[in-house]
Amino acid sequence: MAPEAPYFVTEHGQPWIPIGQNDAVTWPDFAGLFRRRDMAAVDRHLAWLAAHGVTCLRFMLEYCQTENRYLERPAGHFQPNMVRFWDDLFALCEKYGLRLLLTPYDTFWMWRRWAQHPYNQALGGPCRRRTQWLLCPKMRQAIKNRLSFATARWGGSGALFAWDLWNEIHPAHAGNDTVIFAEFIHDISCHLRQEELRLHGRSHPQTVSLFGPVLGHHPRVAEVIFRHPDLDFASTHFYDKATIDNPRDTVASAICTGRLVREALTHLSPERPFFDSEHGPIHAFKDRKRTLPEPFDDEYFRHMQWAHLASGGTGGGLRWPNRHPHVLTHGMRAAQRSLADFTTLIDWSRFRRRNLNAEIQVSPLAFAGFACGDGAQAVVWLLRQDQRDGQRLVRKTAPALPVQVVVPGLAAGPYVVTLWDTARGQSPGQLALTANAAGQLRIELPALVTDIALAITPA
Template sequence: MKRLFVIILFLAVAFSGIASFVKISPAGKYFEHNGRAIVPVGFNDAITWPSLISLSYGNKEAAEEYFEKLSHYGVNTLRIMFEYAQDRSGLSLFESPLGTYNDTVIGIWDNIISLAEKYNIYLIITPWDPFWMYENWDVNPYNADNGGPISTMAEFLTDEEALEWQKARFKFMIERYGASEQILAWELNNEIELWYGHIFYKADYSVGNEARKWIEEISTFIRALERDLYGETHLLTVSTAKPALTGILSGKLYRFDHIDFFTTHFYFDTIKDPKDPIKIAEDVVMNINYHNYLFNDSIPFMDSESGPIDRWPQPSRFDTACYKAFSWAHLASGGTGIGMRWPYTSPHLMPDYLLQVLKPISQFIESEGIDWLDFSGINLDNEIIISSDKDIFHTCSGNSFENLTSVIGWVASKETIGNVVIKSSALDEGTYLLEIWSDSYERDVDSYILGSFKFDSKDDFSLQLSIDQSSFAYKIYRIES
C-alpha cells in the first residue's frame, strides 16, 4: 500500500511538471520560490502546543483559524519539529517502537502541509526533538532498553543501525510530504553539537568529525532520494546550540558541500535573561556580522531559536520591546529574515502581542523599493551615518558595497528620538527615495510609512528629520539612475 502511494505521488508530480522547490536567491542572502523572494518572518511551533494541538484530535477548523491568523500578521515561515518528545507517554512521537509509525502524528502532518499550502506559509522541518529525547531517554524508542539500537544519545550520530532507522524516517517524510513546495528546508538535526556531543563532554574534534560525517551520510541519502522522486531537492540545513562556532567546530561544520545554509541559536545572556532591548539588538548585530563575514555574505544565515529561556514568561510590554529589538536588528543588519523565536510564554504559543511585532515588518518587506532577490544584506553600519542629540542604536545593510543603490535600516533609543540627521557618501549617483517606517503595530493600518523624501545623491547626501517616537525603520532606494 505504501509503495502504491509513492507511485501515485510520483506520477502526480510528473504529470504536473517537475517540482519547483525553494532555492537560495541569486544574491545569496534570502530564498526564492518561483521567482518570488522569501524573507523569513516567523517563529518556532510544535505539534503539542496550544496552537496546533487541535490537530491531534482531528479539529482542523481550529488549526485553520490559527493559520489564517498567522497569514493576517504576515507570518510566512514556521520551524516545526516532526515529533515532540516531551510527553513521556509517547503519544507525540512519530515512532514507538522504531518502525511502528504513529497515525496521529501522520494525520497532524497531513493537515499541517495542507494548511501551509493553502495559506502560503513555508516550513523548516527537523525530524527529532533532541532536548526532550535526552530528558526522557529512559522511554525513548532509540534506547536499547526499549528495543532501540543505542544505549545513550552519544551514539546517535555514529551507530550504523541507528543511522538506518534515521534514514527510514527521512524516507517516510520525503515520500509522503516531499512533493510539497511549501517545505523551505529539511533541518537535518537540531543543536547537533550539543545533544550528541558536548552534553557528553566530547572534545570539539570528536564532535566536529562525528557531526560532519553524519551530515554527509544523511544529506547524500536525502538528495539521491529526492532527485529520484521529484527531479530536484529541498534545501538542507543544520542548527547549533551555540550562537557562534569558533576554532575546530567552525572549521568542521561551517562548510557547505553537504548543506545549503546554516542556522544557530542566539541564546546570548542578554537574550536568555533580558534586561535591555538595546543590548539584545547589539548582540544580534554582532553575531550576524560575524557569520556574514565568515560566509562572505554569500549564503543565508539566521537565528532559528532564541528567546528568554532563563526567565519566562516576561511581562508582555517588555517582552514585546525585546522581540521588536531582536527582529528588526536581525533583519536590518543583514540577517536572513527576523530570526525564529521560541515562544517562552504561558501558555506556550506566540500571543497576539508578539505577533503584532510582525505586521509592520511584513509590510516593510512586502512593499516596493527593495529587490530582495538581488539584495546581499551587506552590513553598512560604517557607511550610513545617523546622528542625534539622543543616545541611539542604529544598524543597516545594503545591496552592495560597489554599486550601492538600496539600503534598509533600524534606529532605536530609550526615549523619543526627535531630530536626526542621515548622512552618507556611499550611494551611487541617482535620484533616491527615503522611506521612514513605523515599527509599531496599529490595527487596520494599510501602510506603516510615516513619510518619504526624494533626493539626489552626488558625492554625498544629508537629510534632517524629526522622529516623534523611540524607534523607526527606513528604506533608501534609487528610483532614477
C-alpha cells in the same frame, strides 16, 4: 535559493522571506490537530497567521517532552496518529500559503528523556547511548529512514520550505568531539538530496542548526555550520546569557542580535543566506519560571526582529515562545505584520547585502544604528538607546531628537528613502536624496523619539 542574492525566492522567482516562529505538535495553537480533536481551531489559527504576514513555521517532526507524540514507536514503526497530524498540517499550510522548516528530532527533550525514547537500545531502538547519536551506524540508518519516510510522504508539497537536518548539533552528541560533524552532515545531506531528486525531481534547501554559544567553546564548528558545501543556508540559535536569555531591558538584546548577525555573516560566503532559527528569554522562562510582562515582551520581540533584518539576516528570526501559555502574543503578531509589509519595499532577489552596523554614521549617539546594503539598496534601523521608563522599555515621552545618518557603499545617484514606523506598521513618508560620488547617502531625519526603519532604493 535566489540566484543573485543571499535570500530565498519561490518556484516562480518571487522574493520569499521567512517570517514566523517555532511551534510544536503539543503547544496550544496546534494541539487540536492531534487525533483531529479541533481541526477548525487550527484552521482559523493558520488563517490568522497568514493575515499577519507569517510565512514560515519551524517544527520538529516529534516533540518528546511527553510520551504520546513520538513519530516512531517502536523505532521504524510510524505512528498513524502522528502521520495523520502531519498530513493535515501540510494540507492546511497549503491552503493558506504557509511553509514549514522541518527538523527530524527534538534533540533537547530526546537528550533529557533518553531513557523513555524509542530509539534507546534498551527499548529496542538502534542506539545504546545518547553520546553516540552521530557515531552509531544503526542510529545513522534510523535517521536516514525517518527522512526518507518524511520526504516520500510530504516532500512533494509546496508547503515544505526546507530541512534543518539536525536540531542544535552538539559535541555531546558525538562523544564530546566535533570531528564527525562534517562527515555526518555530508552523509545525511546526500542521502536526503538523492531521495528527493529521485522522488520529486528537485531537492529542498538544507541547513543544520547550532546553539549559538557552542561557537565560543568550539570555534572550528563554524567551518561546518556556515561553510559546509552540502548546506544551502546557515542558521544558528541566538542565546546570550547577559541579554537575550534573561532580558533586563528591550535594547540590549537588540544590540546583541545585531552583533550576532554581523559575526555570522563574517563566516559566510556572500551568496549564502543566514537567519536565526530560534531565540527567546529561555533563562527567564525555563530556569526562573518567569513569563515576561506582555508589553515588555512585545517590545523585546519587535526590537530583536528589526535588528536581525536590518543587520542582514533573512527575515526577523524565529522566536521560541518561552511564555505561558506557550504562544506568541497579539503584539508580536502585529510586529510580524509590520515587518512583512516593510519587506515588500526591497528587491531581495537582487540584494547582495553586507553588514554595515559599524560602517554607518549615526548622530546623535542616543540612537544605535543597524544596517545592511549593497551598491543599489540598503536597509537601516535606528533605535533609541539612552532612555528607559520604569518598566525598562524605551521611554515614549523622551524628548524627540533630530537624527542624521550617513549610509556608505551605494552607487552615486538618486535614491528614495522610505521611512517606516515599526510600531504602527506604516510609512510616514519618503525622502528623495542623492548619494555623492564617494557612495555616501546623507539622510537628515525628522525628530525621533523611539525608533524608525528605512528602506533605501534607487529612484
